[in-house]
Amino acid sequence: MVRILRLMAAPIAPLVPLVVPPAYALIATDLDGTLLRGDDTLSDRSRDALADAVAAGAQHLVVTGRPAPRVRPLLDDLGCRGLAVCGQGAQLYDAGEDRMVWSVTLDRELAETALGKIEAEVGEVYAAVDQDGVDGLTLIEPGYRMPHPLLPAVRVDRRDDLWTEPISKVLLRHPWLSDDELAAAARQAVGSLAAVTMSGPGTVELQPCGINKATGLALAAERLGLAPSGTIAFGDMPNDIPMFHWAARGVAMANAHDDLKAVADEVTLSNEEDGIAVVLERLFG
Structure with a gap:
């Protein structure tokens, strides 16, 4: 009986809040035909969905065919101050420092x-x-x-x-x-x-041979300490296929090329209909 009473009198450890990791730690998005609308703008719904995902602990990484100089204003608008994969994976650009971390040229x-x-x-x-x-x-x-x-x-x-x-x-x-x-x-x-x-x-x-969006994404993810298993990728064209193969989940837009839809894990709404936001709201909402 004494032993039982001692057990009951033992101090109760304080509750530690349970930290739930985000559904995906890395969100890789193409720009044209995917995240951006046809007029080069980002909808408020898409902006809010990305902000909520980042607040939940995920990181957003732009992975685009555009070269770094053509992406800089868009990154500013998105509030991106870190890495961006540009030029179909041939460039890893640091938006915060406005410098090229890594680049490969075509002979x-x-x-x-x-x-x-x-x-x-x-x-x-x-x-x-x-x-x-x-x-x-x-x-x-x-x-x-x-x-x-x-x-x-x-x-x-x-x-x-x-x-x-x-x-x-x-x-x-x-x-x-x-x-x-x-x-x-x-x-x-x-x-x-x-x-x-x-x-x-x-x-x-x-x-350049051997260079594609997957090679650029892999390099950026390594620098961020993230892995393919925690990555979801969004795209609309065949140049996104290597990225889909690398990531754990690939989501094609409704307006995507048939070749990309064929390898996608999911097809969402079009870029004009906030297709990325629809998926992120489901995952992080």
Whole structure:
């Protein structure tokens, strides 16, 4: 009996609040056709959903095909002060310090050779390049039309002017071939000279071999101390496929390319209908 009384009189340990980890520690989002609406704006609902997820302990990481200089104003608007994966994974940009943490350039001689091989198969193409660096320009040759009219570009007089500075990628357009047809022909023509991807309407690109959104995302996640098992990724185009393969869960937008939908774990509403917010509200609400 004495022993029982002693047990009952023992001090009760204070309750420790239970810390529940977020459903996903890392939220990786593409921009065009995914997080942003067609006019390059972010809806209040999407902004609030991301803020709630971050408040719950998750981190938001932009993973985009846009080069760092074309992303900087959007990152400011999103309040992103950390890392961003840009240029299809060829650039890891620190928004807070406005510096490139890591970048890979596309060999300009290989790029020019690749263009020649593509034109030998499909006829004349029009090209543009994204220069490397935090202040790199987008240069477009005669005949090339920017697929996104809100992105700034500098027109040059001839193709040779595209190669004056280091570049991160080449953008291609064809007078009549569809994006899928041009991408398929380019892959067949360039072989191992460069990687070919499609990141949006009118946007077929050549980039360094072995570089894609997954390589950039993996590098950023490692620096953040996060893993694929805790990552959810959102996208809309075939260039997001490597990112979906790397992440634990891939969510395609309703407006996504069929190739991405085929490998997605889930299809949400379109970018115009706050598809990302719908998923985040379910996971973090």
